[in-house]
Amino acid sequence: MDKKIRASVPAKVILFGEHFVVYGKRALAAAINRRLAVEVSSREKRGYHVKIENIPTFGLELDLEARKGRDRKVLPYKDYSAASKALAYVKGSVEYLEERYGIGDEGVEIEIKSEIPLSAGLGSSAATCVATIAALKEYFGVKGDVERIRSDAHSVEKEVQGAASPIDTAISTYGGYVLVERNEVKRMQLAELNLIVGCVGSIPLSMDSTKASDLGLKTKTLVAGVKDKREIFTSIFDSIFDASDEITARAVRAIEDGDFVTLGALMNINHGLLDAIGVVPRRLSELAKVSQELGALGAKVTGAGGSDEMGGVGSVLVLPGEAGDSIQAAMKIAGALAMDVKTGGEGLKIET
Numbered sequence: 001m002d003k004k005i006r007a008s009v010p011a012k013v014i015l016f017g018e019h020f021v022v023y024g025k026r027a028l029a030a031a032i033n034r035r036l037a038v039e040v041s042s043r044e045k046r047g048y049h050v051k052i053e054n055i056p057t058f059g060l061e062l063d064l065e066a067r068k069g070r071d072r073k074v075l076p077y078k079d080y081s082a083a084s085k086a087l088a089y090v091k092g093s094v095e096y097l098e099e100r101y102g103i104g105d106e107g108v109e110i111e112i113k114s115e116i117p118l119s120a121g122l123g124s125s126a127a128t129c130v131a132t133i134a135a136l137k138e139y140f141g142v143k144g145d146v147e148r149i150r151s152d153a154h155s156v157e158k159e160v161q162g163a164a165s166p167i168d169t170a171i172s173t174y175g176g177y178v179l180v181e182r183n184e185v186k187r188m189q190l191a192e193l194n195l196i197v198g199c200v201g202s203i204p205l206s207m208d209s210t211k212a213s214d215l216g217l218k219t220k221t222l223v224a225g226v227k228d229k230r231e232i233f234t235s236i237f238d239s240i241f242d243a244s245d246e247i248t249a250r251a252v253r254a255i256e257d258g259d260f261v262t263l264g265a266l267m268n269i270n271h272g273l274l275d276a277i278g279v280v281p282r283r284l285s286e287l288a289k290v291s292q293e294l295g296a297l298g299a300k301v302t303g304a305g306g307s308d309e310m311g312g313v314g315s316v317l318v319l320p321g322e323a324g325d326s327i328q329a330a331m332k333i334a335g336a337l338a339m340d341v342k343t344g345g346e347g348l349k350i351e352t
């Protein structure tokens with residue numbers, strides 16, 4: 001058999017309501033024009049061979065002083081476990097498909113090419129699951145619609161990481177915009193937005209390597225941290241969650257009205273609420289603050305956020321107004337990867 005299937009999916013940003021969505025509150029997310037592709041082709045040997053290529057890396061660090069007199073190796077990352085964790089989603093997808101649909105192991109090459117930084121809150125895990133499942137199902141002729149692919153991918157994501165809201169897999173599958181309301185996923189037609197995503201990706205050399213290897217479980221750790229705090233401050237947290245719910249509803253109206261000033265102000269308030277529940281580390285706080293000071297209409301943490309203990313790794317989302325160039329420059333000076341992105345792009349695409 002000499003066929004090749006290519007499935008590609010977009011990255012996502014959560015515009016409003018991350019974390020609060022875990023408690024049934026509204027959240028709005030959008031696809032962005034950065035994609036991950038999985039290519040499946042035949043191979044002579046039995047079994048699956050998986051290769052991951054060109055995941056964006058950035059913010060390299062080298063501490064020469066501290067290594068004086070020792071063997072000075074230049075390492076791009078202190079720990080590359082985030083990248084190897086990505087493989088857990090591929091393995092999870094293969095095992096799920098074997099069990100559920102009985103796909104064979106006649107010899108398959110799986111190659112992943114990604115423009116989505118890892119551990120950045122941009123949905124790389126869900127993207128890996130959706131694209132791997134779509135490509136393998138097509139390759140093995142497993143029948144079913146796109147909705148089935150989405151729910152298969154959601155099951156795998158939950159299995160691998162313990163818990164996951166349906167947002168990420170919905171965006172990877174459908175593209176466009178998705179509103180989650182009481183755990184129901186609704187697709188939305190909204191206008192394209194031009195945003196900047198700033199990712200802090202480098203793990204500081206000062207960081208303990210066991211913490212670095214937890215990065216693949218960053219979302220799980222942060223979600224659990226919020227749950228623990230809510231148990232102590234239940235009524236306070238519930239008011240914060242309700243406020244977020246209203247912010248998301250008003251944000252949808254602001255996008256529909258093209259009212260970017262209101263939209264930006266709502267992003268800033270959402271950021272404050274994320275800080276209140278403890279998911280804004282210093283490095284992401286600085287990126288948001290600098291963007292706001294330089295004239296952004298709005299700036300907020302996006303996705304799970306981060307913690308100082310886990311190196312402050314994560315992303316911010318900025319509605320730049322007229323200040324795009326200076327915000328990009330400031331992010332680069334701060335060692336972040338700054339990307340201009342457009343929201344609302346195409347979802348899963350399968351090419352044979």
Ligand code: MEV
Nearest residue numbers: 018019021164165303304
């Ligand atoms: C992760 O991208 C967003 C969280 O809300 C978790 C989830 O929705 O599964 C933190």
